[in-house]
């Protein structure tokens with residue numbers, strides 16, 4: 371991963387579906403871009419100061435371009451609205467990455483992909499990998515309507531038999547997730563990305579499966595998440611020797627910033643993994659959406675933008 375932001379040029383802008391546009395990004399001067407794996411995203415540093423994450427949709431073997439899909443979100447906090455209204459071919463944008471918090475496990479025997487709406491974007495890159503590597507896969511893709519289903523034609527051309535589409539307006543109801551995933555096969559690994567109700571339903575229906583069978587990619591904090599208690603704790607930075615009290619209502623990241631310590635961040639909500647930090651001692655209270663269950667259980671790293679501490683003190687590798 372490239373940790374330093376760099377400039378790319380918008381080589382092409384296409385309307386992919388109703389309210390969905392795709393941007394093709396190329397290196398300035400035509401150089402190769404840093405490699406990526408299916409499931410990876412870019413941080414897009416928008417000229418209006420916002421940093422937003424967008425999944426790479428194209429073939430991971432392509433080194434000359436990145437393709438991202440951006441949906442216009444009605445209650446956008448400024449990211450998607452800005453991209454739709456202001457980004458045109460020829461523009462230069464600053465990106466960081468690629469970063470992969472939703473990595474496809476190549477050892478899995480077969481894959482079930484479940485996508486809702488713009489959640490199809492990381493899964494597009496995954497289906498391309500499966501086709502190229504001869505891996506059995508199936509896709510359940512739900513959208514409000516056929517017109518709003520990004521990459522619909524491309525998916526039909528890629529492997530129509532592997533894709534099951536559901537359009538709310540045509541069926542008169544939202545996807546029945548339980549029925550859709552009823553035929554789960556042995557050895558099938560699930561990757562799910564979409565709106566919170568879809569991901570919550572998949573999570574509930576797959577709770578009995580072994581850990582690391584089901585993987586989720588969150589684009590926003592689930593509405594269903596209740597605000598959690600936030601008590602004070604101490605943080606010591608092993609390398610600098612600095613120590614801070616993290617008060618109730620403030621994150622570790624905010625306290626570090628207040629004290630002039632710069633640390634990479636992007637979403638500040640536990641969604642992107644940019645602020646991940648190694649933990650040397652203490653027990654993190656994980657509140658992110660990027661770590662796997664095994665990573666959480668190990669207690670060896672945490673997102674300092676939102677996660678807190680269960681122990682009175684944490685020692686971080688900073």
Ligand code: FES
Pocket residue numbers: 634635636637638639640641642643644645646658673674675676
């Ligand atoms: S800044 Fe995105 S997870 Fe912390």
